[in-house]
Amino acid sequence: MKKIFVSIVLSISLLKASADEGMWLPMLLGQQVYNDMVKKGLKLTKEQLYSINKSSLKDAIIIFNGGCTGEIVSNQGLIFTNHHCGYGAIANASSVEHNYLKDGFYAYNKDQEIKSEITVQFLEKIVDVTKDVEEAVKGLAWADRIKKLPEVLKMITDKVEDKENGLGGRIYSMFKGNQYIMYVYKTYNDIRLVGTPPESVGKFGGDTDNWEWPRHTGDFSIFRVYAAKDGEPAAYSTENVPLKPKHFLPVSIKGIKDGDYAMIYGYPGGTNRYETSFGVKLKNEIENPSLVGLRDMRLKYMHEQMVKDPAIKLKLAENYARIANYWKFFDGETKQLLKFKTFEQKQQYEQAFIKWAKNKPAYGNIFAEYAKNYESWTPYSKHRQYINEGIVGSPLAAFAATLIPLEDALINKGAESAEFKKAMAAATSKRKAFLDAEDRPSDEKILAAVGMMFYTDIDKNQHPEDFYENLSKTYGDLNDEATYKKWAKDIFTNTIFLDDAKWDAFAAKPEASILQNDPAYIFAGTFVKNYNKKYAPLYTAFVDKNNELGKAYMKGIMEMNPDAVKKMYPDANFSMRVSYGNVKSYKPRDAVQYDYICTGKGIIEKYKAGDYEFDLPSKQIELMKKKDFGQYIDKGRNDLVVNFITTNDITGGNSGSPVIDANGNLIGLAFDGNYEALSHKIAFDKDLNRTICVDVRYVLWCIDKLGGAKNIIDELKLVK
Numbered sequence: 001m002k003k004i005f006v007s008i009v010l011s012i013s014l015l016k017a018s019a020d021e022g023m024w025l026p027m028l029l030g031q032q033v034y035n036d037m038v039k040k041g042l043k044l045t046k047e048q049l050y051s052i053n054k055s056s057l058k059d060a061i062i063i064f065n066g067g068c069t070g071e072i073v074s075n076q077g078l079i080f081t082n083h084h085c086g087y088g089a090i091a092n093a094s095s096v097e098h099n100y101l102k103d104g105f106y107a108y109n110k111d112q113e114i115k116s117e118i119t120v121q122f123l124e125k126i127v128d129v130t131k132d133v134e135e136a137v138k139g140l141a142w143a144d145r146i147k148k149l150p151e152v153l154k155m156i157t158d159k160v161e162d163k164e165n166g167l168g169g170r171i172y173s174m175f176k177g178n179q180y181i182m183y184v185y186k187t188y189n190d191i192r193l194v195g196t197p198p199e200s201v202g203k204f205g206g207d208t209d210n211w212e213w214p215r216h217t218g219d220f221s222i223f224r225v226y227a228a229k230d231g232e233p234a235a236y237s238t239e240n241v242p243l244k245p246k247h248f249l250p251v252s253i254k255g256i257k258d259g260d261y262a263m264i265y266g267y268p269g270g271t272n273r274y275e276t277s278f279g280v281k282l283k284n285e286i287e288n289p290s291l292v293g294l295r296d297m298r299l300k301y302m303h304e305q306m307v308k309d310p311a312i313k314l315k316l317a318e319n320y321a322r323i324a325n326y327w328k329f330f331d332g333e334t335k336q337l338l339k340f341k342t343f344e345q346k347q348q349y350e351q352a353f354i355k356w357a358k359n360k361p362a363y364g365n366i367f368a369e370y371a372k373n374y375e376s377w378t379p380y381s382k383h384r385q386y387i388n389e390g391i392v393g394s395p396l397a398a399f400a401a402t403l404i405p406l407e408d409a410l411i412n413k414g415a416e417s418a419e420f421k422k423a424m425a426a427a428t429s430k431r432k433a434f435l436d437a438e439d440r441p442s443d444e445k446i447l448a449a450v451g452m453m454f455y456t457d458i459d460k461n462q463h464p465e466d467f468y469e470n471l472s473k474t475y476g477d478l479n480d481e482a483t484y485k486k487w488a489k490d491i492f493t494n495t496i497f498l499d500d501a502k503w504d505a506f507a508a509k510p511e512a513s514i515l516q517n518d519p520a521y522i523f524a525g526t527f528v529k530n531y532n533k534k535y536a537p538l539y540t541a542f543v544d545k546n547n548e549l550g551k552a553y554m555k556g557i558m559e560m561n562p563d564a565v566k567k568m569y570p571d572a573n574f575s576m577r578v579s580y581g582n583v584k585s586y587k588p589r590d591a592v593q594y595d596y597i598c599t600g601k602g603i604i605e606k607y608k609a610g611d612y613e614f615d616l617p618s619k620q621i622e623l624m625k626k627k628d629f630g631q632y633i634d635k636g637r638n639d640l641v642v643n644f645i646t647t648n649d650i651t652g653g654n655s656g657s658p659v660i661d662a663n664g665n666l667i668g669l670a671f672d673g674n675y676e677a678l679s680h681k682i683a684f685d686k687d688l689n690r691t692i693c694v695d696v697r698y699v700l701w702c703i704d705k706l707g708g709a710k711n712i713i714d715e716l717k718l719v720k
Contacts (some may be wrong), residue, residue, distance in 0.1 A: 220491065277347040294453070383531065597643070
């Protein structure tokens, strides 16, 4: 699921957010930005958007499970977020006998709510600490600066840390290290599952519809925050009570129309809109194609097994969904970057910058240095992708690679050392988690395929020494798939990691040679150590230099265009942001006009009984055919609105974010972007960018009519 300045077009226009682009820091909303929000229809004051001393919208917005956004929708700590954000918790609560992932679940009273391992974080305050940071690293060379920076940041956050009350600080680098802002959070650990639609609703359309519009997905799930009786964070306990929040969002069932104001609060994970043309070229030519190809292979083999057995589907569901989501994203991103000539646009702007910087010592050599840095790293970029997405894309190899520190501890400290015993306990715990999620048939095929793909696609000079020569001697032709299948089968047959008796014997009498002779460890260890020794230092140097140049480039951009600074904002970095825009239809291409909503009629048209992606509960089909929509009906359409689109600027991490109307009411949940604008991490498209949202009326209909959980509806403050 789920952008900072525009695709660089002409000089100054590139530095200012245009149209509905912008992920703004709620504390630092400039008057010009706020005025634009009002022009678009906002009816709230600045203080209602963000306040330290009074409750405001920001108090209803939470970090959900460390990677998504959620919102509080009742005075009893009820949370709405996306189905795919709660997916892991739903899967973990499920079994073959009680398959909540497949069948859905609703708690009809609080006693039925299910414990989870999820945490949520509320934002307490935001503090600009730039001055403190810069004073502490003043005068240091870049290498010394980056070494000292973690210590400096920790020193600042230590001052606000209060573990007993769940308080902690996190400092975010803004504008490529030209500004540092600390967000102070309060973390709650007792979060319980309250409701989820069946997976066929929550993931309706599956991978086929992912990132696509029109869309008909009920992407929501419901949780609740519990706290100690004094309202403070507490570990799970039956004595805990629902949290009484500082603020919660009323829920509007008035409906929406084309042009309505829409605002999204949340935690966008990452954009890189100040990326250089060098970075775009590397992404288009090497990084994205490699990632897409490797994930395509992994998904293929996982899917083969998932369709055979509900238990295997349940086991692999969360991992499959994670891999699939960004497989399609990066494929679409490359296509859009090429289509919109983002590389050429970046180059055009950079030439203007180079001309401006010509006689300025602080900026004159930036792009010559960029060129050298990319030239040094590019030959090894594919190798890094093949390690991260290929070699450790095999769950067995990924687990084996985690044992490298165990081998080091055994060799250097010995089996009796406290360090080794700690590493051994950690390894045993990781092994259990690995086995719980492992599907041997798919993993064996993945391992065989990646072994061959690495041999074929990666420069032979970068191969681990003697690995493929030895494989050839034992198994045969390195250009033959059968060679790698035999090799992979032997690994899975002979590794101690899949054999409880052998693992227990190793744990009881550990010897380094046992690990060193294990075929799975040989494979993973050989490739990962080869990369870590030879190429990881090159990547670190590449990133450090890019960061140094990026900070200088960003500072130069601001000096070059001082008038544009008021309408600039930092890249997304999982700090709270607000974006604003409108509900809006669009034309993706010639002769095609997309409406701003999708309805129940479209669900019926897509429905395929028994299909892996387009099946639905029979009760839902029956209710929709009868048009039993209750108070959630859209009277103008005489139908149920399922999804709608807005022009809001979001990215990954915004999944589950509330879509809020001009008066501060919840109208939907953001869950995706559209395929035509998947270049949004690098360049925002003012004409085609759309955020795909599940209409809150569909959420409530699923809870009430489909799930029979009127108790949840009664808890909400409905605006009619």
